[in-house]
Amino acid sequence: MPLAASDHALIFDMDGVLIDNTRYQARAFQLLFRELGLTTKALPLLRRLNGMPATNILQTVLRNPVPKKELKQYADRREFLYRVLYWDKRRELEGLTKFLAAARAAGFKLALGTGSGAETIDYIVDHLGLRHHFDVIVGKDDVDRGKPHADTFAVAARQLGIPPERCVVFEDAILGEQAAYKGGMRCIAVSTTLPARQFQAPLAVIKDFTDLTPALVLTLLEAHPKAPKPSRELAQRQYMQL
CATH class of the missing domain: 3.40.50.1000 (HAD superfamily/HAD-like)
Structure with a gap:
């Protein structure tokens, strides 16, 4: 049947x-990494870890343990950057x-x-x-x-x-x-x-x-x-x- x-x-x-927004997500992460003094390349990182919550992704690259509240602030900052970058690109x-x-x-x-x-x-x-x-x-x-x-x-x-x-x-x-x-x-x-x-x-x-x-x-x-x-x-x- x-x-x-x-x-x-x-x-x-x-x-x-x-x-199709991965490159804009990566750009937002890259700007945040620059603010935090990190040299991680965001696009290869996202190609491996895409789908995970931003806080989890950030935990994999931050050199030292970060309190949850601070980690959420970083994730919120990345989200703000992403929305600005992607605002006119949403299709x-x-x-x-x-x-x-x-x-x-x-x-x-x-x-x-x-x-x-x-x-x-x-x-x-x-x-x-x-x-x-x-x-x-x-x-x-x-x-x-x-x-x-x-x-x-x-x-x-x-x-x-x-x-x-x-x-x-x-x-x-x-x-x-x-x-x-x-x-x-x-x-x-x-x-x-x-x-x-x-x-x-x-x-x-x-x-x-x-x-x-x-x-x-x-x-x-x-x-x-x-x-x-x-x-x-x-x-x-x-x-x-x-």
């Missing part, structure tokens, strides 16, 4: 998936709205699962008029542990009422892909941030949503009925190459 879209859910990361990835509408019409449940907080989600999702497409929105304030843990996607699946094995996650980052596999879900990779060869085992790698259809997603699910096991080595490598 063919798979039914109504039995499945699509869970979308935000940064690098709904929008959805090509074909996104058309695909979301088609997926909903086909019967898929749709969720947004991101490491961003509510204000940042508003800054993107509401500005682009995307909120009504999603049945559920899960951000960093809704989970105890962000990516690479599976909590974000697991909470989204639970709120949708769809078991993990029937969920497909759209991710642009290795740690996000690993989070999907840890949660027992399959993944479609979006190559805004990384080349296709760097992902572990996605159902497909897309550059945007122009050629993706709900029928194709179901075909991919039928061809790959089980989620891959997460690669501890691959995830660890992302941390170690700082």
Whole structure:
């Protein structure tokens, strides 16, 4: 019996998936690093750790332990810089709205699962008029542990009422892909941030949503009925190459 879209859910990361914004995120981090006297290169850092909350990313590069309050101040400063840089650049990835509408019409449940907080989600999702497409929105304030843990996607699946094995996650980052596999879900990779060869085992790698259809997603699910096991080595490598 063919798979039914109504039995499945699509869970979308935000940064690098709904929008192509990694270089602006990296520029904001770079400006903050300069203020803090750090020499870390932000773009390679984000290509490894994208998807994690900003406070977690900052913890990997600060030389000495920093109190949580101060760490949040740094993250807020980075967020302010990012919003200024990206203000006039906010555009959805090509074909996104058309695909979301088609997926909903086909019967898929749709969720947004991101490491961003509510204000940042508003800054993107509401500005682009995307909120009504999603049945559920899960951000960093809704989970105890962000990516690479599976909590974000697991909470989204639970709120949708769809078991993990029937969920497909759209991710642009290795740690996000690993989070999907840890949660027992399959993944479609979006190559805004990384080349296709760097992902572990996605159902497909897309550059945007122009050629993706709900029928194709179901075909991919039928061809790959089980989620891959997460690669501890691959995830660890992302941390170690700082």
